[in-house]
Amino acid sequence: MSRLATFADGVFAIAATLLILSVDGQVGDERIGGQLTHAWPSYVAYAVSFVTIGIMWMNHHTVMTQIGRVDRRFMLATIGLLMCIAFVPFPTRLLAEHIRDSSARDAALAYGFTMTATAVFFNAVWFYAARGGRLLREDADPRVVAGITRTYLPGAWIYLASTLVAFASSTASALLYLALAALYVFESSLFGGKASAD
């Protein structure tokens, strides 16, 4: 189980760190002053995606504290989740580059469907482990388990709805992605003061 966590940490960390390549690609070789200002959507997209991946890592961490054993199906579902996480840098670049041009809708859809798929896999990982307590620890905390179950289910639907908004307005869709990341940060800041040894 610890190796699964190491592998997952690796993919989370690399996917988050690769996000900077998209920012980097936006600023060329000459007279960078104007480009640095003009590239502001890249910075926003970098921050939103980095924080979103970071929050997902935190959630994965919380899930794993309740898991007592793993099987190959669980590992496979985790690999599917990581496949989505590692995909995030690509639609992040698309959204940052195209939010101001005629491809904004396509970029917003690509970003949103990636996030929706990630949320779906998160649910698959969690409900496979939690159903009937299949892979939970003997001493799993019932409140934590109930809390995860309660917050994960709507996650995929909220991302799907935010994605579909792009058909009406890609800007509104992008603002919703931003609001979701801000909401997660706000919620963790407000209610995240309970310390644990792990």
Add this chain to the structure above:
Amino acid sequence: MSRLATFADGVFAIAATLLILSVDGQVGDERIGGQLTHAWPSYVAYAVSFVTIGIMWMNHHTVMTQIGRVDRRFMLATIGLLMCIAFVPFPTRLLAEHIRDSSARDAALAYGFTMTATAVFFNAVWFYAARGGRLLREDADPRVVAGITRTYLPGAWIYLASTLVAFASSTASALLYLALAALYVFESSLFGGKASAD
């Protein structure tokens, strides 16, 4: 031994995460709508290679649960295996980009030979460790050991055969790679319900 696992986890995780760079390179700067659709082989190749690397990581994990000690030859064989794993993103990009043009055969061969070499190194790692129980744990599970031995040997031959099919049809060869990944997923889903603490 734990450091060997950490190093291996790192290479597996990075190689899998770097796969997204190939997808990213397929979609340029303007009017991405059409490109996003046209790049579908990139998504398939991304998913197939990510899942294949993920399954290989799972198999490496299973092998390491049966290993009780390591020596420099074993580490060297593992480095050879990781050298193949880290190579995978390159033929994956080739296959995704060229499956629809006149270079399809070359790309299918490059992908297939990489996978074959990976399977050969997997066998080298395993049989060096398992022959006469050289590096196995005292309490290695005989059924797991027999299971690994039984499934690894044909792996290299199956990939070699799928590779050689490219001389007749590169599409058939690519479909075989896809089928192999699907088979691994199917097999893990079907028989992977046995939980273990590690």
Add this chain to the structure above:
Amino acid sequence: MSRLATFADGVFAIAATLLILSVDGQVGDERIGGQLTHAWPSYVAYAVSFVTIGIMWMNHHTVMTQIGRVDRRFMLATIGLLMCIAFVPFPTRLLAEHIRDSSARDAALAYGFTMTATAVFFNAVWFYAARGGRLLREDADPRVVAGITRTYLPGAWIYLASTLVAFASSTASALLYLALAALYVFESSLFGGKASAD
């Protein structure tokens, strides 16, 4: 807590290793002799940023030795810190490429603000954990705690001052960044002889 350290180690390690991509981009395909010499600011920037990230990793390591438990707010602050660390390769490339042209000031500002933001997040991580001993270990070393508190506070102001120097002279600003890295190395070499098991 150990998973937070693993995730952080991953981001530190990847951000440091990605720095080489900026050096690589400076040397093209033909007659590399002259380019290799002309690219010297890239080597300096690579070394300064690698060592700076390395020292930050050491400092994060020292902080974590005094931490006994974590909460979601602390993890969130750490994610913010890592977001800055992972950003470093981008302004490092800008500074290396433009220190000799008319964009030197923009590049020096980008580098300096990134370092200032990193130092601010370092303070946020530390003071959230240390205030009233909130997340410190029972047996935290009071001298180490006092030492971190004493050295972190001025760090952000020193980087901010070095950044603002760029409005007068970008070369002076860059030399200050270099001097700060050299100072950290010198200080660790001089006073860093106290061994610990962790």
Add this chain to the structure above:
Amino acid sequence: MSRLATFADGVFAIAATLLILSVDGQVGDERIGGQLTHAWPSYVAYAVSFVTIGIMWMNHHTVMTQIGRVDRRFMLATIGLLMCIAFVPFPTRLLAEHIRDSSARDAALAYGFTMTATAVFFNAVWFYAARGGRLLREDADPRVVAGITRTYLPGAWIYLASTLVAFASSTASALLYLALAALYVFESSLFGGKASAD
């Protein structure tokens, strides 16, 4: 100490995995058949550098088994070593691309000086830890310690000599790098049969 190992493992793993980007850059978008054959020096360089980094990782692993505690100077020396390791993908690309053109000497020198600097830092790490048993474990194995001391010292000189050969012939120099990697593999294969639990 375990976090130092994790950080080091990360840099070793990423530097090794990034080597594939150089191979990837050699094969463009059309009619790849000829390019795949013509790029053979990239494959050789990939294999040589991957194996060399892998062997260095093994040596670092061996060193760390004898180390019982760390201090900031030791961490700093390790950061210097990792700075060289992370640099390797750059001269590897240069050597692979230019061994057949008029820049072969520059590329061979860049590769050789990087390897020499790496070997120098390896000596710094080791002799700082081993002098007077400063950071060694209480139960360090005297034969392993003596063995490391005996083999590390000549390493830097041998790489320096191989580098300087490039002034006479860059092909001879490249063949020496290849021979050194082959020698390490051969030596590990021949004498590396002693198992250890770590």
